[in-house]
Amino acid sequence: GQQVQQSPASLVLQEGENAELQCNFSTSLNSMQWFYQRPGGSLVSLFYNPSGTKHSGRLTSTTVIKERRSSLHISSSQTTDSGTYLCALASSNTNKVVFGTGTRLQVLP
Amino acid sequence: EAAVTQSPRNKVAVTGGKVTLSCNQTNNHNNMYWYRQDTGHGLRLIHYSYGAGSTEKGDIPDGYKASRPSQENFSLILELATPSQTSVYFCASGTGYNNQAPLFGEGTRLSVL
Numbered sequence: 760g761q762q763v764q765q766s767p768a769s770l771v772l773q774e775g776e777n778a779e780l781q782c783n784f785s786t787s788l789n790s791m792q793w794f795y796q797r798p799g800g801s802l803v804s805l806f807y808n809p810s811g812t813k814h815s816g817r818l819t820s821t822t823v824i825k826e827r828r829s830s831l832h833i834s835s836s837q838t839t840d841s842g843t844y845l846c847a848l849a850s851s852n853t854n855k856v857v858f859g860t861g862t863r864l865q866v867l868p
Numbered sequence: 869e870a871a872v873t874q875s876p877r878n879k880v881a882v883t884g885g886k887v888t889l890s891c892n893q894t895n896n897h898n899n900m901y902w903y904r905q906d907t908g909h910g911l912r913l914i915h916y917s918y919g920a921g922s923t924e925k926g927d928i929p930d931g932y933k934a935s936r937p938s939q940e941n942f943s944l945i946l947e948l949a950t951p952s953q954t955s956v957y958f959c960a961s962g963t964g965y966n967n968q969a970p971l972f973g974e975g976t977r978l979s980v981l
Contacts, residue, residue, distance in 0.1 A: 792970075800956060802972040845910065856901070856970070857927075860910035 762786045763848055765859035772866045778833040780862045782846035791822045791829045796843040796861070805831070805844075836866045871895070874959050874973035881980050887946040889976050891959030899962045900942035901970070902926070902934060904955040911958065917942055949980045 913926030962970030
């Protein structure tokens with residue numbers, strides 16, 4: 760089955776609202792990453808976060824290995840945050856990286 | 869500046885034709901990866917490489933070959949392209965994900981007619 764599950768699949772916010780994106784995984788973890796994909800398609804790495812909590816501006820990533828989940832919190836959303844957010848994990852058993860199917864975020868003005 | 873460059877950025881091919889997608893990295897990374905992205909599937913790993921001369925099968929290797937002639941270059945080859953291979957392809961390079969985020973190229977949009 761799918762090793763990495765993301766939720767929600769899509770999300771619509773009004774500008775200024777907060778968002779919580781979830782990533783759940785079913786395999787042992789070596790690393791966890793969050794990416795932002797622009798509407799044009801290119802991928803930007805947001806966080807490399809195998810465990811614990813990391814902050815970057817309005818973004819916070821928290822990975823809890825024991826619970827096999829990682830979250831991405833976006834505070835005070837802006838229209839420029841619109842796009843697709845992908846989580847990806849590298850398994851402890853292999854050198855391969857598995858992606859979730861993404862959360863498509865739309866922030867309305 | 870670290871970079872992963874894909875070429876071409878857009879490609880239209882005919883069914884049964886041969887297609888080669890190229891990827892070049894200037895990061896001196898050992899590992900390189902080819903993914904395809906389709907609606908409803910996210911990014912799926914096709915082939916990857918641990919270094920020059922090595923290629924490994926990913927999760928969906930059928931219909932694709934890969935070539936890593938040097939540290940910098942990693943190609944994805946479709947010997948007999950099919951319409952089901954219409955997709956967006958991403959190349960990435962990395963050190964193995966243990967201590968550094970991988971870098972992705974801008975993507976190649978391939979249409980097989």
